[in-house]
Amino acid sequence: MDYQNVDGFIGAIVAEGRATLHELRTVYSLEDAFLMWETIAIPRYNEYLAMQHSQQKNQR
Structure with a gap:
C-alpha cells in the first residue's frame, strides 16, 4: 500500500x-x-539479493 x-x-x-x-522540514x-534513505534502501536491497540467491540455490 502506498502513502x-x-x-x-519521505x-x-x-x-x-x-x-x-x-x-x-526544519x-x-x-x-x-x-x-537516511540510503541507510534504509541498501540493507533492503541486500536482503532481496540474499533471498533471490537462496531461492535459486534451493531450486537446484
Missing part, C-alpha cells in the same frame, strides 16, 4: 524512525534525507 499524503521517499524515512516529518537538508 496517500506523503511521498514514498514516508520510508519517517516509517523507519530515522526522522520525524517535522525534523525533515533540521535536515535534502542531502541528509538522501543519506
Whole structure:
C-alpha cells in the first residue's frame, strides 16, 4: 500500500524512525534525507539479493 499524503521517499524515512516529518522540514537538508534513505534502501536491497540467491540455490 502506498502513502496517500506523503511521498514514498519521505514516508520510508519517517516509517523507519530515522526522522520525524517535522525534523525533515526544519533540521535536515535534502542531502541528509538522501543519506537516511540510503541507510534504509541498501540493507533492503541486500536482503532481496540474499533471498533471490537462496531461492535459486534451493531450486537446484
